[in-house]
Amino acid sequence: xxxxxxxxxxxxxxxxxxxxxAEVAALPSTLAGCHPTPGAWCVNEILGHLIGADRRSFGGxxxxxxxxxxxxxxxxxxxxxxxxxxxxERDPTxxxxxxxxxxxxxxxxxxxxxxxxxxxxxxxxxxxxxxVADLLHDWVYHDRDHxxxxxxxxxxxxxxxxxxxxxxxxx
Numbered sequence: 001x002x003x004x005x006x007x008x009x010x011x012x013x014x015x016x017x018x019x020x021x022a023e024v025a026a027l028p029s030t031l032a033g034c035h036p037t038p039g040a041w042c043v044n045e046i047l048g049h050l051i052g053a054d055r056r057s058f059g060g061x062x063x064x065x066x067x068x069x070x071x072x073x074x075x076x077x078x079x080x081x082x083x084x085x086x087x088x089e090r091d092p093t094x095x096x097x098x099x100x101x102x103x104x105x106x107x108x109x110x111x112x113x114x115x116x117x118x119x120x121x122x123x124x125x126x127x128x129x130x131x132v133a134d135l136l137h138d139w140v141y142h143d144r145d146h147x148x149x150x151x152x153x154x155x156x157x158x159x160x161x162x163x164x165x166x167x168x169x170x171x
Contacts, residue, residue, distance in 0.1 A: 006113035009136040013110060016143040017103040020050070023150055024096045032092035036156030046150050047095040048087030050143075054102040058139045062109060065120050065132050072122075110136060 004012070024032070024043065032043045041049070064070045087095060118133040159166070 003133060004137060004140065006110055006118070006136065009140055010107045010111035012140045013103065013143065014107050016147060017100055017107070019147055020047070020150065021096060021100060023154065024092050027092065027154065029092055031153075031157050033088040034153075034157065036153050040153070041149060042088050043150055043153050044087040044090055044092055044095055046146050046153070047092065047099055048090075050146060051095065051099050051102060053139075053142060054099065054106055058135065058142070059102065059106045059109065061122070061130075061135055062106075062113075062132065065122055065135065066109075066113070066117055110139075 024047070027043060035042050064072060113132060113136070118136075119131060121129050121131045124130045162169075
């Protein structure tokens, strides 16, 4: 499979926003703060993580990498969930709106990345050189990890109520 163009990456990032919006809209608010298993993130924590990732990890790094005057590498390690950002008790609609606002701006930014921009790079002290092209692919991959996580939370919530239909999924 060839690498994604910035327009394709922007399309995937937009698709994540659409999926997250649809899932959160359908989710009973009582489930947004529920942890499917001990140590697993609730939907609100997933939203909080996506907000942080859009603001700092991906959006922030991309803006920095596209600015020729900015030579820093914006390291960001978020250990989930951060104690200073207690998302479990927050209103999921509020978190969703914050995520969507960031995502709209970031999709526009990604859509305007030029072919020359894709080669811009920064040195990550943990993994070495990261190019803009790498960052865009990482962003799409990261989104899909958390979409799976969000969908798994909904599956965990409905699983106890399947009755005999559980047998369709047993191996």
